[in-house]
Amino acid sequence: MDTRSSERRTSTRESPLWPWQVLLLLGLFVLWHVLTRTEILPPFFFGEPLQVLARIWDWFSTGRILPHLGVTLLETLLAFLLGTVLGLAAGLWLGLSPRAARLLDPYITAFNSMPRVILAPIFAVWFGLGIWSKVLLGVTLVFFIVFFSVYHGVREVSPVLLDNARMLGASRMQLLRHVYLPSAMGWVFASLHTSVGMAFVGAVVGEYLGSARGVGYLILQAEGVFDVNTVFAGVIVLTLAALLLDRLVTLLERRLMSWRPNAQDRGARS
Amino acid sequence: MRADYTAVRAASLRVLDGEFVSLVGPTGCGKSTLLNLAAGLQAPTEGEVRIFGTPSSGLNASAGYLFQTDALFPWRTALDNVAIGLELRGVVREQARERAREWLQRVGLAAHATKYPHEMSGGMRKRAALAQMLILEPRMLLMDEPFSALDVQTRQLMENELLGLWAQARRCVLFVTHDLEEAIALSNRVVVLSAGPASHPIAEYEVDLPRPRDVQEIAMHPRFVELHRAIWSALKQEVMKAHGHAFL
Numbered sequence: 288m289d290t291r292s293s294e295r296r297t298s299t300r301e302s303p304l305w306p307w308q309v310l311l312l313l314g315l316f317v318l319w320h321v322l323t324r325t326e327i328l329p330p331f332f333f334g335e336p337l338q339v340l341a342r343i344w345d346w347f348s349t350g351r352i353l354p355h356l357g358v359t360l361l362e363t364l365l366a367f368l369l370g371t372v373l374g375l376a377a378g379l380w381l382g383l384s385p386r387a388a389r390l391l392d393p394y395i396t397a398f399n400s401m402p403r404v405i406l407a408p409i410f411a412v413w414f415g416l417g418i419w420s421k422v423l424l425g426v427t428l429v430f431f432i433v434f435f436s437v438y439h440g441v442r443e444v445s446p447v448l449l450d451n452a453r454m455l456g457a458s459r460m461q462l463l464r465h466v467y468l469p470s471a472m473g474w475v476f477a478s479l480h481t482s483v484g485m486a487f488v489g490a491v492v493g494e495y496l497g498s499a500r501g502v503g504y505l506i507l508q509a510e511g512v513f514d515v516n517t518v519f520a521g522v523i524v525l526t527l528a529a530l531l532l533d534r535l536v537t538l539l540e541r542r543l544m545s546w547r548p549n550a551q552d553r554g555a556r557s
Numbered sequence: 558m559r560a561d562y563t564a565v566r567a568a569s570l571r572v573l574d575g576e577f578v579s580l581v582g583p584t585g586c587g588k589s590t591l592l593n594l595a596a597g598l599q600a601p602t603e604g605e606v607r608i609f610g611t612p613s614s615g616l617n618a619s620a621g622y623l624f625q626t627d628a629l630f631p632w633r634t635a636l637d638n639v640a641i642g643l644e645l646r647g648v649v650r651e652q653a654r655e656r657a658r659e660w661l662q663r664v665g666l667a668a669h670a671t672k673y674p675h676e677m678s679g680g681m682r683k684r685a686a687l688a689q690m691l692i693l694e695p696r697m698l699l700m701d702e703p704f705s706a707l708d709v710q711t712r713q714l715m716e717n718e719l720l721g722l723w724a725q726a727r728r729c730v731l732f733v734t735h736d737l738e739e740a741i742a743l744s745n746r747v748v749v750l751s752a753g754p755a756s757h758p759i760a761e762y763e764v765d766l767p768r769p770r771d772v773q774e775i776a777m778h779p780r781f782v783e784l785h786r787a788i789w790s791a792l793k794q795e796v797m798k799a800h801g802h803a804f805l
Contacts, residue, residue: 450598451628453616455642455693465641469632546632548675 334515342520362490366425378437425489440474575727579740582750583799588733621695623703629674636670660688680711742772752799
């Protein structure tokens with residue numbers, strides 16, 4: 288019994304999961320294909336996977352998608368960077384001055400619970416149909432994620448570490464630079480995957496509500512002429528881009544957060 | 558810490574330059590409070606702290622503090638952890654690292670300079686913390702049960718190393734511990750605190766054992782045994798008070 292169960296455990300560890308993940312994806316495509324081909328699902332509303340793939344291939348082989356994808360990714364990146372920096376700064380500030388935090392508390396709660404996507408048309412009026420109205424929408428989404436994780440994180444900085452830094456001669460500014468900021472980076476990274484996703488949502492939704500370029504714009508155009516295949520193609524391209532961004536974040540995290548114990552080390556340490 | 562808890566009251570304690578003084582007492586008797594007062598991390602509600610004769614308020618700049626729990630910067634390597642005190646004082650980074658390397662050597666961590674705290678063992682982390690404190694050459698060392706989390710072997714090793722470092726440059730040390738053997742083996746003087754609240758020193762013992770000492774060998778010394786018995790008889794009553802006679 289024992290040997291068999293341990294064998295099974297090693298065999299699952301040895302065989303990688305990705306072939307199964309690819310198989311699952313293929314299976315879903317085949318199912319989609321069969322259902323629409325037999326017209327159990329009307330192809331007019333559900334699209335046809337082969338044509339969707341053909342559209343994606345066409346986009347990339349002619350390079351026509353690239354300027355649109357480039358704009359969407361640029362908006363995402365800017366929204367992400369601006370939102371993170373502002374969220375980090377505000378989180379540190381309010382985390383360190385409880386008076387200001389109490390003063391602003393109702394406003395923060397209000398802004399956070401407000402459905403901020405509604406702001407998109409207003410931003411479009413304020414900042415035009417260019418990239419900045421989308422960036423700003425993304426910023427309002429990213430800001431609160433980063434802000435809350437830093438704001439709560441500041442209170443959890445080890446008091447012993449703070450005492451130690453003070454005994455070693457750290458001034459108030461040096462405490463910020465050498466204790467609070469590095470700690471905060473950990474919390475920022477903890478929320479990074481969510482905030483990149485949110486920046487992406489901000490960019491695409493912004494484009495969808497009014498723009499002249501971007502993948503969201505392509506989707507909007509296709510919907511206007513009931514071209515469901517193109518809509519699905521746009522959605523798939525966006526999904527792939529999101530996966531890629533998430534992967535990049537993971538790589539960045541590994542590089543910058545090498546000081547953090549990962550699960551493996553934690554298990555080995557006694 | 559509760560604001561209304563009087564940990565220490567009417568406590569008077571004097572540590573001479575170059576002296577190694579241990580504070581022993583039952584848990585909750587305010588040993589750490591006394592240490593924090595000396596460090597300036599806490600301000601006394603009454604009375605004053607004098608550092609080398611001058612009344613002190615605010616942080617005690619001439620003291621180094623070794624904490625009970627880990628206080629290394631988790632995002633800095635062993636080397637950068639040791640260097641940080643100098644960096645905070647405006648020493649150029651490369652110079653600070655150079656001196657830090659010497660100190661790592663001195664505490665036996667030269668081979669582990671690039672390790673992060675989570676990659677080090679408990680003993681290694683203590684050594685790094687010791688170097689982090691000593692690199693600034695503080696005139697007084699404050700230690701709050703620094704070795705209590707280590708296993709017995711590592712602990713005795715660290716105690717001997719501490720004695721070695723102390724012998725090289727005799728600074729005054731205020732060492733808090735609940736381990737009476739550790740206190741006697743290391744110190745010139747052992748101060749017994751009464752049970753809290755409102756704890757205060759109740760007895761002092763001069764430790765006239767020869768130096769240099771080895772913490773394992775010194776424990777066999779007849780004078781050690783004699784001192785241990787005498788101090789324990791004073792300490793025992795306080796420990797029992799602290800536990801509300803739970804053992805009786």
